[in-house]
Amino acid sequence: MKTLRRGRVLISAAVLGMTGLALAACSGGPGQTNEGGGGSGDNTVTIYGTIADTEAELLEQSWADWEKENDIDIKYESSKEFEQQIAVRAQGGNAPDIAIFPQPGLMADMAKRGYLKEAPQAVADNVAKNWTEDWANYGTVDGTLYGAPLMASVKGWVWYSPKLFAEKGWEVPSDWQGLLDLTAQIQADTGKPPWCIGFGSDAATGWPGTDWIEDIVLRQSGTDVYDDWVANKVPFTDPKIKSAFDEFGKIALNPQYVNAGFGDIGTIVTTPFGDPASALVKGDCVLHHQASFYDGFITDAGGTVAEDGDIWAFLTPGFGGGDASGDVVTGGGEIVGAFSDDEATQKVQEYLSSEDWANSRVKLGGVISANKGLDPDNASSNILKEAIRILQSDETTFRFDASDLMPSAVGAGTFWKGMIDWVNGTPTDTVLEQIQAGWPSS
Amino acid sequence: MSVSSFFQWLSTLSPWLQIPIVVGVFVIVVGLILFFIEIAPRPGRMYTIIRLAACVLGPALVLWLLQSYQWAIGAAAVLGLLFFFLDRRAKGGQGSLFQLVGFLTPALLLVGVGLVVATIQTTVQSFMNSSSTQFVGWDNYVWIFTNPQNVRVIINTVLWVLIAPIVSTAAGLAYAYFIDKIRGEKYYKIFVFLPMAISFVGASIIWRFMYTYRPPQGEQIGFLNQVIVWFGGQPINFLSVEPWNNLFLIVVFIWIQTGFAMVLLSAAIKGVPTEQIEAAELDGTNGWQKFWNVIVPGIRGALIVVLTTISIGSLKVFDIVRTMTAGASNTSVLANEVYTQFRSFEAGRSGAFAVILFLLVTPIIVYNAIQLKKQRELR
Numbered sequence: 129m130k131t132l133r134r135g136r137v138l139i140s141a142a143v144l145g146m147t148g149l150a151l152a153a154c155s156g157g158p159g160q161t162n163e164g165g166g167g168s169g170d171n172t173v174t175i176y177g178t179i180a181d182t183e184a185e186l187l188e189q190s191w192a193d194w195e196k197e198n199d200i201d202i203k204y205e206s207s208k209e210f211e212q213q214i215a216v217r218a219q220g221g222n223a224p225d226i227a228i229f230p231q232p233g234l235m236a237d238m239a240k241r242g243y244l245k246e247a248p249q250a251v252a253d254n255v256a257k258n259w260t261e262d263w264a265n266y267g268t269v270d271g272t273l274y275g276a277p278l279m280a281s282v283k284g285w286v287w288y289s290p291k292l293f294a295e296k297g298w299e300v301p302s303d304w305q306g307l308l309d310l311t312a313q314i315q316a317d318t319g320k321p322p323w324c325i326g327f328g329s330d331a332a333t334g335w336p337g338t339d340w341i342e343d344i345v346l347r348q349s350g351t352d353v354y355d356d357w358v359a360n361k362v363p364f365t366d367p368k369i370k371s372a373f374d375e376f377g378k379i380a381l382n383p384q385y386v387n388a389g390f391g392d393i394g395t396i397v398t399t400p401f402g403d404p405a406s407a408l409v410k411g412d413c414v415l416h417h418q419a420s421f422y423d424g425f426i427t428d429a430g431g432t433v434a435e436d437g438d439i440w441a442f443l444t445p446g447f448g449g450g451d452a453s454g455d456v457v458t459g460g461g462e463i464v465g466a467f468s469d470d471e472a473t474q475k476v477q478e479y480l481s482s483e484d485w486a487n488s489r490v491k492l493g494g495v496i497s498a499n500k501g502l503d504p505d506n507a508s509s510n511i512l513k514e515a516i517r518i519l520q521s522d523e524t525t526f527r528f529d530a531s532d533l534m535p536s537a538v539g540a541g542t543f544w545k546g547m548i549d550w551v552n553g554t555p556t557d558t559v560l561e562q563i564q565a566g567w568p569s570s
Numbered sequence: 571m572s573v574s575s576f577f578q579w580l581s582t583l584s585p586w587l588q589i590p591i592v593v594g595v596f597v598i599v600v601g602l603i604l605f606f607i608e609i610a611p612r613p614g615r616m617y618t619i620i621r622l623a624a625c626v627l628g629p630a631l632v633l634w635l636l637q638s639y640q641w642a643i644g645a646a647a648v649l650g651l652l653f654f655f656l657d658r659r660a661k662g663g664q665g666s667l668f669q670l671v672g673f674l675t676p677a678l679l680l681v682g683v684g685l686v687v688a689t690i691q692t693t694v695q696s697f698m699n700s701s702s703t704q705f706v707g708w709d710n711y712v713w714i715f716t717n718p719q720n721v722r723v724i725i726n727t728v729l730w731v732l733i734a735p736i737v738s739t740a741a742g743l744a745y746a747y748f749i750d751k752i753r754g755e756k757y758y759k760i761f762v763f764l765p766m767a768i769s770f771v772g773a774s775i776i777w778r779f780m781y782t783y784r785p786p787q788g789e790q791i792g793f794l795n796q797v798i799v800w801f802g803g804q805p806i807n808f809l810s811v812e813p814w815n816n817l818f819l820i821v822v823f824i825w826i827q828t829g830f831a832m833v834l835l836s837a838a839i840k841g842v843p844t845e846q847i848e849a850a851e852l853d854g855t856n857g858w859q860k861f862w863n864v865i866v867p868g869i870r871g872a873l874i875v876v877l878t879t880i881s882i883g884s885l886k887v888f889d890i891v892r893t894m895t896a897g898a899s900n901t902s903v904l905a906n907e908v909y910t911q912f913r914s915f916e917a918g919r920s921g922a923f924a925v926i927l928f929l930l931v932t933p934i935i936v937y938n939a940i941q942l943k944k945q946r947e948l949r
Contacts, residue, residue: 215913237915241701331896391785394807397899398783537914542719548898552810558718565717568700568916569709 172201173476177228180206190489200472211540218243223467231532232266233539235463239269245469247273254481258499267463276481280461280498282515283419284343285441303448314414315384324388324413326399336401337547338531342458344372346527347446358533364564373556388413396551405429420515424494433509454523535568542566573635610656621653626676639684646677696921710922727904734884735877738824742831763829774893777822781808810899822890831876838872871945878938885931
């Protein structure tokens with residue numbers, strides 16, 4: 129009996145010892161990172177981004193053939209909380225292989241902190257060939273290229289109904305004052321607010337408001353002020369920025385001008401940015417300011433986007449007196465950054481920066497890219513063709529969405545929140561001080 | 571390598587292989603447990619050493635499998651205490667300090683690494699710049715207290731702590747007292763306790779639908795606004811009406827916590843000696859006097875525990891604010907701001923907010939500990 133017992137003890141001690149050895153051999157405590165991020169195998173590349181729903185399906189469709197040819201499996205994962213999650217995942221050692229950043233500012237934040245891998249040579253070659261210097265700079269941090277742009281959108285379109293304009297004898301304005309006069313005229317003719325504005329976008333609520341401000345700053349104060357503003361050399365509290373808020377306030381804070389089809393000024397914040405599309409199509413709302421991607425929303429709401437159709441758009445007019453011969457536009461886009469430098473990941477990066485991918489995706493409809501190798505005829509609608517023409521034209525003065533370039537503490541933080549507070553009635557000076565306070569200390 | 575990667579690996583095998591592996595792992599775990607039960611009462615240095623080894627390896631195994639310090643700390647504490655008492659029993663009741671230290675060292679080490687070091691690190695971080703490379707003194711704190719928006723965040727948190735615990739405890743107490751000893755008490759209790767089973771995020775989504783606002787001319791899809799419209803009122807934009815929107819968020823928290831307060835207080839009320847209640851009735855008290863002078867003093871301990879627990883809960887509230895407003899329209903609270911600053915790579919500011927939160931929680935915990943100690947002395 130006794131020997132038996134000792135045997136049992138020995139066995140258990142042996143089991144425990146073995147377990148200990150096994151643990152020591154392959155244990156990694158919390159915070160251990162998998163090499164290559166995302167726990168991907170050799171031929172699997174994980175991509176993480178904000179593009180969701182239908183758009184995500186089209187994205188996966190756009191690289192399906194290439195995946196088969198190259199025997200690489202791309203796993204795309206989208207999240208509406210991308211901006212918050214990517215930082216948490218990177219700091220927690222659980223980053224994807226590739227991230228599609230909708231804000232160069234966020235990408236720069238990640239790159240400065242050493243999370244991103246430098247772009248491979250093949251990508252750098254593609255960027256040099258297919259993109260203008262402006263665009264290449266958006267993927268560059270401190271002289272190092274980290275990624276190529278992916279898609280683009282031209283912001284600052286004012287959507288309206290050409291039919292209704294012809295019927296009522298309203299004219300598309302040629303300068304900012306003209307736009308204000310037109311607003312007053314429509315209000316007088318119809319007795320209803322002409323504009324509909326929707327800031328709602330879950331955790332990103334407020335961004336459509338920043339687009340307005342950026343458009344006005346660029347048109348009213350010019351490119352130098354705009355660039356200095358992005359670099360925090362011109363603070364938010366500067367009179368030039370305040371004047372942009374004041375100009376926007378002439379529309380957004382006037383209860384006679386907003387919020388068509390939704391209610392009072394307070395509804396601006398709670399109206400999801402996609403909802404004005406149906407108000408436009410129904411005719412509840414005459415004017416709406418939004419980027420080129422909105423034509424997809426209008427089509428979904430049952431309208432046709434064409435110069436003689438239900439809905440068309442003109443670019444937000446300038447303040448006159450500028451010496452630019454071409455259009456002055458703000459725009460947005462994505463930059464593709466990588467957390468991994470294994471071969472499969474680099475191959476995917478190279479493909480995504482090529483004109484083949486751009487044409488493949490644009491053919492599927494709804495989006496455009498600033499890739500110079502893109503054939504405008506592939507675009508699915510007239511407004512997108514127009515937008516590609518603007519992007520590819522040398523005459524165009526193009527500036528990237530300022531809030532996307534600023535550090536995320538401001539661009540995806542206090543600037544968004546400030547727009548919400550401002551529309552909710554906080555005095556402009558207070559709002560500007562609060563936005564400015566969000567700038568990183570160092 | 572962790573539990574999830576083990577299962578991932580398992581899923582790549584053929585089903586016939588999976589069965590023996592799963593059964594094998596199960597048998598090993600059960601075998602281990604049986605083995606410890608088997609040797610529990612046995613004295614002798616050999617068994618002590620085995621138990622000591624288990625105190626170290628158990629938490630290590632948990633740490634590795636679950637990748638979580640909290641669970642490992644818990645496992646270490648439970649195992650250490652359990653084996654310490656088992657070993658005392660085996661020794662015939664001669665527990666020595668040496669043994670206690672031996673068995674509890676792994677747990678203390680893990681607590682040290684997982685909690686104390688983290689606290690110190692955060693505090694140090696709060697005096698550094700955003701990338702923790704430079705000492706900046708009180709800058710982050712100055713930044714918090716000189717910005718009206720950040721002061722507002724602290725005020726909101728204080729508002730939560732003032733309102734949520736008192737309202738939910740009062741509601742829970744009243745409810746528990748009213749349904750005490752009536753027919754169908756069980757069902758009334760379940761009714762109020764059910765929200766406890768819903769996660770904060772789930773509850774927030776439910777309430778966001780309750781609060782949803784649509785303009786007066788459209789269809790209302792939010793329940794509350796639909797009711798208001800039926801009664802001929804104007805729909806209210808619940809989540810952006812300042813400062814009331816904070817109250818509407820606190821309602822969600824109260825909705826969840828009332829059930830918790832009710833269950834604990836109900837149990838405490840049942841523990842009040844019947845002699846006291848009968849004596850009070852003989853003295854001719856009315857219901858109100860009986861409640862204030864007999865029941866409430868009788869459940870004082872439980873009341874303090876409930877109040878402090880809910881206070882701590884409302885101090886660190888994060889999910890409700892994050893899900894419902896993401897801190898917009900001046901509804902942000904400390905925990906949400908800690909997160910927001912952290913994901914904007916502002917480690918210093920995030921740390922400063924965390925330290926303020928820590929300082930606010932500390933007195934409540936200290937008070938709680940003192941009260942518990944007093945009660946023990948009374949007994």
